[in-house]
Amino acid sequence: MAAKSDRPNNFENEDDLYRQLFLNAAEGLILSDHNGIIIESNPRAGVMFGYKQDELLGMTVDSLIPQSKRESHENHRTNYMKHPVNRSMGTGMILTGLKKDGTEIPIEISLNSFGKGENTRVMALITDISQRREIEERIKQLNEDLEKRVEQRTREMMQSQNLYFTIARNFPDGTISVFDKELNYLFFEGKELYQAGIDSRRIIGTSIKDRLPADVKENVLEHLARVFKGESGIMEFETKGNHYELNAVPLVDNNDKINQI
The missing domain is CATH 3.30.450.20 (PAS domain)
Incomplete structure (x- = not known):
């Protein structure tokens, strides 16, 4: 069978x-x-x-x-x-x-x-x-458009940064500083620095903790800690025969967090 x-x-x-x-x-x-x-x-x-x-x-x-x-x-x-x-x-x-x-x-x-x-x-x-080629061409065009937008945005940011840099460098009677949560310098400029020939780039990345005089260090750090908690305020102090005014404000990011002041 x-x-x-x-x-x-x-x-x-x-x-x-x-x-x-x-x-x-x-x-x-x-x-x-x-x-x-x-x-x-x-x-x-x-x-x-x-x-x-x-x-x-x-x-x-x-x-x-x-x-x-x-x-x-x-x-x-x-x-x-x-x-x-x-x-x-x-x-x-x-x-x-x-x-x-x-x-x-x-x-x-x-x-x-x-x-x-x-x-x-x-x-x-x-x-x-x-x-497939049409899709590849569309993706290529989208990437080119994205690159152009990024380049344009980068130029705009650089122009803004140059503007802020110029403003800060010409800030009279003091300096403008930006600190991270560890109190390291992220930005440091001012007319007095420029006139004194101090290169602010050497300061970036260092900590203000290492630059504060011992007699005011504790009070200044406590004040900055409160700013990181969302409190803005002005602190005045004297050291080494000079009078200083510290005006600190929190910098809130897009996630409503304070990581810089």
């Missing part, structure tokens, strides 16, 4: 099955001989290039390439036929295809060859990547 096959009986034989797979493939399939003459194609290939399916038969694969690139493609094809290798999708060649109406489309081609000599056949699996 013969064993029953699990294969669906919709097809009379394997040739019929493979034929249906060829005809109904979602990608374009073109079979050519060793001279690049198309001997078989599926409906999708015809639609992709704007031909009726039987119109492609007898044409050369080179005729599906724009005239400006045809000679180069012929040379590539000739070299390929000398040493044919399979190229899977993803590592396939990206070319420009030529439709019947003269429209050019970007295509990706994967190649599989079989046979030898004059009996060599090449199966090309062709994908129209127009939509």
